[in-house]
Amino acid sequence: MSAIFNFQSLISVILLLICTCAYIRAFAPKVIDRNKEGLLGVFWKCARIGERLSPWVAASCFCMAFVKGGRVNENHYEINRQQPAKPFTGPNHFFITRKTNVESQYSDVYIHGMGASINSVLVFVVELEKLFAGALISDVQTSTIHVTDNLFPMSDEFEAGDRSRPLSAVHVHLYRAMFCKTVYSRIRNLSINSFRRFTRPRLAIVGSGPAGMFTCNALLRRTNFAVDVFENYHVPFGLVRYGVAPDHQEVKNCINLFDNMFDSNKDRLRLFCNVNIGKDVTFEELTNNYNSVLLAYGSYKTRSLAIPGEKSLNVLSGSEFVGWYNGVPNVANPSLDGDSAVIIGNGNVALDCARIISMGADGSLKSSDIPDDRLAHLQESKIRNIKVLGRRGPGDVSFTIKELREQFKLAEWSSAVDMSREDEETLRSELPKFERKKKRLTELLLKFAGKPNGPRQCHFLFNRVPQEVLSDSCGRVKAIKVFNKYTNETETVPCSLLIYSIGYQTLILDGVPQNAKGMIDMKDECRVNIQGPTPVYATGWCAHGPRGVIVDTQQQSAFVAEQIAKDFENFNGKTAVGADVLLKQRHVRSISWDRWKFIDNEEKLKGQKSGKIREKFTTFDSFVN
Amino acid sequence: MFALRNFACRILNALPQTRLLSSASETRTVRFLNGDRKFDANGKIGQTLLDVVVEHDLALDGFGACEGTLACCTCHVILGKEHFEREDKLNPAGEEELDLLDMAPELNDYSRLGCQIKITKKDPEVVEVVVPTINRDARNS
Numbered sequence: 081m082s083a084i085f086n087f088q089s090l091i092s093v094i095l096l097l098i099c100t101c102a103y104i105r106a107f108a109p110k111v112i113d114r115n116k117e118g119l120l121g122v123f124w125k126c127a128r129i130g131e132r133l134s135p136w137v138a139a140s141c142f143c144m145a146f147v148k149g150g151r152v153n154e155n156h157y158e159i160n161r162q163q164p165a166k167p168f169t170g171p172n173h174f175f176i177t178r179k180t181n182v183e184s185q186y187s188d189v190y191i192h193g194m195g196a197s198i199n200s201v202l203v204f205v206v207e208l209e210k211l212f213a214g215a216l217i218s219d220v221q222t223s224t225i226h227v228t229d230n231l232f233p234m235s236d237e238f239e240a241g242d243r244s245r246p247l248s249a250v251h252v253h254l255y256r257a258m259f260c261k262t263v264y265s266r267i268r269n270l271s272i273n274s275f276r277r278f279t280r281p282r283l284a285i286v287g288s289g290p291a292g293m294f295t296c297n298a299l300l301r302r303t304n305f306a307v308d309v310f311e312n313y314h315v316p317f318g319l320v321r322y323g324v325a326p327d328h329q330e331v332k333n334c335i336n337l338f339d340n341m342f343d344s345n346k347d348r349l350r351l352f353c354n355v356n357i358g359k360d361v362t363f364e365e366l367t368n369n370y371n372s373v374l375l376a377y378g379s380y381k382t383r384s385l386a387i388p389g390e391k392s393l394n395v396l397s398g399s400e401f402v403g404w405y406n407g408v409p410n411v412a413n414p415s416l417d418g419d420s421a422v423i424i425g426n427g428n429v430a431l432d433c434a435r436i437i438s439m440g441a442d443g444s445l446k447s448s449d450i451p452d453d454r455l456a457h458l459q460e461s462k463i464r465n466i467k468v469l470g471r472r473g474p475g476d477v478s479f480t481i482k483e484l485r486e487q488f489k490l491a492e493w494s495s496a497v498d499m500s501r502e503d504e505e506t507l508r509s510e511l512p513k514f515e516r517k518k519k520r521l522t523e524l525l526l527k528f529a530g531k532p533n534g535p536r537q538c539h540f541l542f543n544r545v546p547q548e549v550l551s552d553s554c555g556r557v558k559a560i561k562v563f564n565k566y567t568n569e570t571e572t573v574p575c576s577l578l579i580y581s582i583g584y585q586t587l588i589l590d591g592v593p594q595n596a597k598g599m600i601d602m603k604d605e606c607r608v609n610i611q612g613p614t615p616v617y618a619t620g621w622c623a624h625g626p627r628g629v630i631v632d633t634q635q636q637s638a639f640v641a642e643q644i645a646k647d648f649e650n651f652n653g654k655t656a657v658g659a660d661v662l663l664k665q666r667h668v669r670s671i672s673w674d675r676w677k678f679i680d681n682e683e684k685l686k687g688q689k690s691g692k693i694r695e696k697f698t699t700f701d702s703f704v705n
Numbered sequence: 706m707f708a709l710r711n712f713a714c715r716i717l718n719a720l721p722q723t724r725l726l727s728s729a730s731e732t733r734t735v736r737f738l739n740g741d742r743k744f745d746a747n748g749k750i751g752q753t754l755l756d757v758v759v760e761h762d763l764a765l766d767g768f769g770a771c772e773g774t775l776a777c778c779t780c781h782v783i784l785g786k787e788h789f790e791r792e793d794k795l796n797p798a799g800e801e802e803l804d805l806l807d808m809a810p811e812l813n814d815y816s817r818l819g820c821q822i823k824i825t826k827k828d829p830e831v832v833e834v835v836v837p838t839i840n841r842d843a844r845n846s
Binding site: 294297298301302328330331333334336337480481482485516517520521628629630631632634635636637638639641 | 764766767770771772774775776777778779781800801803804805807808809810812837838839
């Protein structure tokens with residue numbers, strides 16, 4: 081059957097069929113004449129051709145005998161394949177074989193391939209088009225190239241000779257669609273050998289917060305890694321979206337950087353939101369399906385107060401409150417109908433909570449991205465008295481000066497710092513010895529030492545150790561009992577809302593090693609102490625605990641990316657498969673980057689209508705595929 | 706046809722360079738020293754250091770995360786002594802900038818935020834600034 085795919089053989093077969101039919105008809109005309117029409121009539125027609133045009137058929141048969149070609153049994157010859165003459169020439173023409181090494185420095189190139197390498201050429205061109213999405217135009221043409229093989233017989237029964245065979249060839253002309261400088265420089269630096277799409281390492285990043293995204297950005301800049309980012313929430317960017325206070329919109333500008341990163345790395349960067357590592361995909365499966373894993377999931381378990389009555393109603397953690405005003409889905413409204421609130425903790429979360437409660441009423445958050453329903457709830461707040469309690473002294477606060485100053489600057493609120501006279505004197509005398517950061521912060525605290533006055537007050541109290549939460553008959557908090565270290569007496573501070581922010585605990589994923597302190601067991605700055613072929617890294621708060629502001633995360637990210645790039649410098653393994661197949665098999669309804677951009681756009685449009693930066697959605701059911 | 710296109714292309718690519726050359730006196734070279742790495746970039750007078758980094762897309766990771774809105778200190782730079790004093794006279798750091806600088810790692814007496822430092826006519830041909838990188842030893846201890 082295969083003989084008829086070769087043109088010469090096909091002719092031979094037809095000629096033989098004609099001769100055979102004519103021969104059979106000469107002996108037994110009835111057999112052929114039985115059917116003169118239809119499929120079997122073909123034999124009759126062949127016989128007639130054979131009879132009527134016999135001289136021509138004979139001549140044709142004679143010709144075919146002299147035309148060499150067709151199949152040669154390759155076992156009988158030593159074959160020397162000659163290179164066919166190149167139909168096109170020029171320095172920017174590339175002829176792809178299995179051994180091609182190409183360095184291109186031209187603005188347009190021609191790529192040629194034939195036979196078995198056609199596939200490689202087409203895959204390469206398709207990949208290039210994807211890489212330069214729209215900026216590159218390819219013109220594909222095909223042709224037939226005749227190649228000649230020299231045949232050297234291996235035994236005496238065969239003759240030496242040549243074999244000519246036609247081969248399909250493909251010619252691709254690649255040129256720029258736009259005069260885009262970046263594309264031009266990328267083409268210039270392109271080398272086919274360095275285009276190692278199928279041997280590049282695939283990295284999984286757990287968490288799409290600032291730690292994960294900054295590291296991802298630094299890594300993509302340095303290496304050819306393919307990266308999959310997993311996020312537990314329906315939407316990306318972690319604390320940038322759900323932690324940064326709505327009056328600090330400028331801090332969220334780093335999202336533009338992340339947007340850019342996703343847009344310009346579409347071929348190797350994927351986002352999977354709404355995927356819980358540990359539930360939808362286990363950590364072990366991640367290590368099996370990726371060349372490397374980077375943990376950057378923060379540390380989102382709040383440390384509890386661990387005092388009696390902490391389960392009373394309207395007692396919530398700082399991160400819960402922050403999440404609430406930032407629009408985390410499925411968070412109940414705290415009751416703000418009482419007169420006073422107590423916030424335990426001397427960090428920035430405590431300051432953020434105090435400031436947002438204070439700002440709720442004055443309308444300055446109206447154009448921010450705070451969800452409408454939560455702002456409305458804040459505006460109805462009856463809280464007139466906020467007390468920020470610290471367990472240690474005024475010299476031990478971990479506020480940052482910018483946030484503290486903002487609290488003092490609030491127009492309608494009178495804020496002051498409660499300090500004993502001794503404390504004040506010691507701090508004043510020690511002031512010159514402090515380093516700049518602590519010095520300026522202490523100066524600010526000293527400047528506002530005293531008692532607040534006016535209808536709305538915010539008071540910072542120090543050396544108060546919480547002892548017990550007191551609740552009313554409905555189980556709702558009515559006061560907190562604290563031990564005053566200045567007077568060595570127990571005080572009762574009335575409050576209708578209690579927020580505590582005394583630090584976070586790192587949540588350890590199943591399968592990740594843990595050290596004695598309850599943190600991820602680290603080998604060094606960024607490498608997790610884990611056995612097995614897949615290196616695991618950790619960065620951000622999950623690696624070192626919640627400390628520092630965005631700049632610390634950013635600097636650490638650059639460092640971690642540098643280390644990962646160094647470890648994978650000589651990577652020559654195979655690209656791991658990734659976890660997307662697993663997600664599909666398990667019907668996990670993940671949200672991709674494109675889907676997030678759709679949500680993002682909807683949020684912005686909805687916000688625009690009411691003059692806001694965006695109106696965050698608090699349910700995403702309609703957006704999950 | 707292709708030759709024509711190539712020719713047009715080359716001219717277009719060469720254009721920005723000619724523009725830079727013609728106004729050489731209006732530009733300064735800013736040298737960013739980042740660990741072992743060094744980046745040179747041309748900046749026009751009046752541009753901030755952050756503008757220069759963004760325009761040239763320098764590989765300084767996360768530099769200027771808040772895009773120059775005085776909300777972070779990722780564009781922290783350490784100036785030379787003379788440069789700092791020159792800036793301090795004309796354009797001293799405000800309270801907001803000082804507050805942010807307090808949080809900057811590797812804070813130095815000559816620290817400023819890159820988004821607040823503009824290139825001026827008084828600057829020398831080559832302005833050198835240090836972009837601090839993470840100090841590993843400090844973190845390990």
